[in-house]
Amino acid sequence: MSEVYIDGKFIGTVENPEEFVQQVREERRSSKIPDGLNISYNKVSDEVQIELSNGRARRPLIVVKDGKSLLTEDTLKKLQKNELVWSDLIKQGLVEYLDTSEEENAYVAFSEEELTKEHTHLEITPLDMFSLSTSLVPFANHTLSTRVHGGSKSQKQAVGFYTANFPVRIDTDVSVLHNPQVPVVQSMVYDISESDKHPAGQNIVVAILSYEGYNMEDGVIINKSAIEYGMGRSSYFRPASAEELRYSGGLVDEISIPDKEVKGYRIEKDYRFLEDDGIIHPESKVKEGDVVIGKTSPPRFLSGMDEYNLASNVRRESSIAMKHGEQGTVDFVMITENEEGNKLVQVRLRDLRIPEIGDKFASRHGQKGVVGIILPETDMPFTARGVTPDIIFSPHGIPSRMTVSHLLELIAGKTGALSGRYVDGTTFNSEPEEALREELLSLGFREDGTETLYNGMTGRVMKAKIYIGDMYYLRLKHMVANKLHSRARGPIQLLTRQPTEGRAKEGGLRLGEMEKDCFVAHGASLLLKERFDSDRTIVPICEECGLVAVYDRFKNRSYCPMCGEDTEVSNVELSYAFKLMLDELKSMGVYPRLELKEKY
C-alpha cells in the first residue's frame, strides 16, 4: 500500500505503485492527461508524488522503449521537411519533459550507442544541460565550469544590437554597438536562437603576449587604428524625464522656461537650449549643468501666514539638468501623458562612446579585462604579413584559469577567417581540433597558430613565436565614463555636515574603519585627525554648565542661554557629528556635560 500525493496533498493509496506510475506515464504520453504532469515513485518512503504546480525545473528527453529510441529517422525526416513541429513530438509521446523528481526514476542514456534495455530515456543533445547563453560559449567542454559560467555572464553584459526598434524606445542605461558582427566561431545554438539577428561583439585579431607591461593583471592593450576603424564603438542612451505633477489645491507643475523671478533660478546660460515649450531641441550638445527640461513647481509649504507673504508665493525651479560630469547629445524628444493623465516629457540623450583606457572587454570564456593602454598601430607588434593585432591579451591569464576553450577559439577563428567560413564550436560536438590545425596548415600558416612577430617599437624579431589569431570579442557595458569619480571639495549632508555619499551626489571617498586602523597603527595621530576633519566645527562651550553656548555676532560676544552672560565661554573644536550627538542626547533628557580642561 503506497500513499499518493498530488502537489504534496494526500489523496489516497495504491496497491501496486510501480505499475500505477507506469500507467499514468503511458496515459500522459498518449495525451490523455496533460503533459505538464510529472509523477514519481520513491521506494524509500514508499510514496507516489504527482506534481502539477508552476515553476518546476523541467527538461525534455527522448522516450526510450525496449532499448530503442522512439524518435526514429522517419520522424526526423518529417521534422526536416517541417511536416512535424516540436509540439507534435510531445503530443505523440516521443519526447517528454521530466522534472527533478521524475528524473530520479529515469535511467538516461547520453548517446544512442549506449542504449540498453534498462534505459528509459535518451538525451536529445548534451548541449541542453546548458542555458541559452552558456550554450553560446564555443568549445565549452574544454574549460572549467566556473569559467564557462563567467563567459555566459559576460555575454549578458555585452554591448550589442539588443533590439532593432531602439530608435523609438526609451530604455534606461543601454548601449548599442555600431558595427556588430556575427561570430566566426559559432555553436549550433546560434542558428536556433537567431543570434545572428542580434549580435553583440566583433571578430578581431588577438595576440597572446606580454607587451610593455600594459596588459598585466587582466589588462588588454588595444590597437588605436582598430578603434578608429570602429572596433567597440558604441552609443550610450539615457533618458531624462519630467512630469507635470498635480498638487492639492489645484496647483500644478509647469514645463516651460522658468521665469527669472523663480526661486532657485540657475544662470541664463543654462537654459539656452530650451525652446518655447521649455523642452530642449534634438541634436543639441549638452554638457554638465545644462537644463534639458525646464520646469517650475508651486511653493513647497503653503500654509498659515505664508499666504500673505509675497516673497514665498514665488514658484520653485525644478528643472531636469545634466548632472555632474555628464555630457551627450539630445537624440529624441517625446511628449505624452502618463497613467494619471499628467503631461510627461521624456528626452533621450545619446553619447558616443569610443573605447578608452578603463573600458572593459571580454572574450566568451570568462576572460575579461580592462584596457590598459591604447597603442598607435605603428607601435604594435606585426607579423611577417604585416598584420597587427587589435587586442593584446596577457598569457598570464591562461595557466591558472585553464580556459582552453579560449585558446581553441583563437585557432578556430583564425582558420575560419582565413578560409572564409563559419566554424562550428558547439560544446561536445565541435569540429575536431586536428582538422582545424590541418586546414590552417594547408592555408600556409603554422599549424599550431603561432607566428613570428616583430616588435613594433624596435623592429626586432621576437624570440618566441606568438600565438595569434581571430576571436570574437565583446565590449562590456561597464565603461569608465560612467564610473570615474573624484572629489576635493563638494556637497555636504545637512544633518551631519559630512560629505555626501556616492558618485551621483559627487560624494566623498570614505576613509573607513580599517583605513582608520592603519593610521592608528602607524601612530599618525595628527594625520588621522586631519582626515576626519571634514565636519569640523568650532563650538562655544559654557564652562559653567558644560553645554553649547551662543555666539552673538552683532555684539561680538558669547553667552550661555542657561547661565547668562557672566560665565566663561570657551571655543572648542569638535566634529559636528559629535555636537549632533550631544543634541540628540539632550533631546532624550540626558545631560551631556562637557568639562573643559585647562588649555595649557
Next chain:
Amino acid sequence: MQELKKEYKDLLPEKIIQEIEDSLPEKVSKTQLKEIFKRVLEEYENSQVDPGESVGLIAAESIGEPGTQMTLNTFHFAGVAEMNVTTGLPRIIEIVDGREKIKTPMMEIFLQKPYSEGEKIKELAMKIKSTLLEDLAKEFSINIGELTIELQLDREVIKQVGIREETIQKTISQGVKSITIKKTEDGFIIRPRAKGNESLNELYKLKEKLRALFITGIKNIQQVLPVKRKGEWIIVTSGTNLKDVMKLKEIDPTRTISNDIKEIRKVLGVEAARQSIINEVYKVIEDQGLNINVRHIMMVSDTMCMTGEVKGITRYGIVGEKASVLARASFETPIKHLLNAAIQGEEDHLISVIENVMLNQPVPTGTGLPTLKMKR
C-alpha cells in the same frame, strides 16, 4: 664582571645577563666585557616597543588579516580511532570569546615511567574513562507487569573495566534513593520502593537516571585513546577533568594538559590559563600554515587575563570593562551603554583612541602622545 652585573642590573633583564655570562668565552678583557654589555643594552633598547606604539591594534590586525585566509572547513579524518576536534577559525573564536563551555573538550595525559612505555596502558585508560551504568549494561528494559527495571550486565565490559559486580550493586543502591535491588543470574532487578502509586512515567524517569549513573573512573571523561607520540605513550581523552586526573599517581602532572581554558584557570590559576591561551591559539595558527608572531597572541592573552579571571573579548568580557562610555558604546549595543551612563552619571576622560576619533581630537598614540608643558 660583578661590577658590570650590578651596573646593568636595572637596565637589562636577569635572563639576558645570565645569558651573557653563560656564553662568554674564557678569556675576556674588561674593556671587551664593557663593550659587550654596552652593545647588548643598545640592541635590547632598540628592540623594545616605542612609547605610544599601538600594540593592541597591531596585534589585532596581525591576527585578523591572516585570519581571513583561514580555511573554514576542518579536516576530518576518515580513520576510526581519530576524534573530531574543533580547529581553525571556530576554535580561535571559541578561545578569544572566553567561552565557558567549549565544543570539544580534550585532555592529553602524559604518564609516569612504566606506563609511558606502554605498560598496562589499556587498564590505565579504562581507569581514567568514566563508566556509566549504561556502558556496563547489555540491556535495559522495563517490565510493565511487575513495574520493575531489568538490567542485563555485559560481562565482557565488566571484565575490561575491572570492577566487581558487588561494587556495582553497591554503587547503584547508594546512587539512587528509594529502590530495592536484587541480583539475578545475569544482572539486576531494580524495583522502586513501593508507595503504591508509581506511574510508568516515573519508572521511565528512573530508568533514565540509572542509565546515566556514574559507576567508576573519572567523571566527564567520555572517551579515552592511548596514542604513541614521539616514542612515548600518552592518553588522549575527550571530555576533561583536570582536577581529578591530576590526583592520579600514574600520570605526569607537569605535562598533562586540558584544552579547556576556563578549567585550567580554576585548577591551575591565571598564569597557566594565560599560557594555555597562547599555546592553543598558536597551535591553530601553525596548523593552518600561517605565520603570526607569538607576541601578538601573548598580547591578546595578557589582555584577556589581566583581571585575574579569563575574560573574552566580547561586550560581556573585556570590552565591557573599558573605562570610556563612548568606547563601549561604539563597540556594541550603544543604546544600553549610553542609557546606563546617563543613569549613573558616568564621566569619560577621553583617554583612548575611539573617543578622540569621535570628537575629532588627536588620538593619544604615536605623534598624538607627546604634549607641551609651559613654564608659568
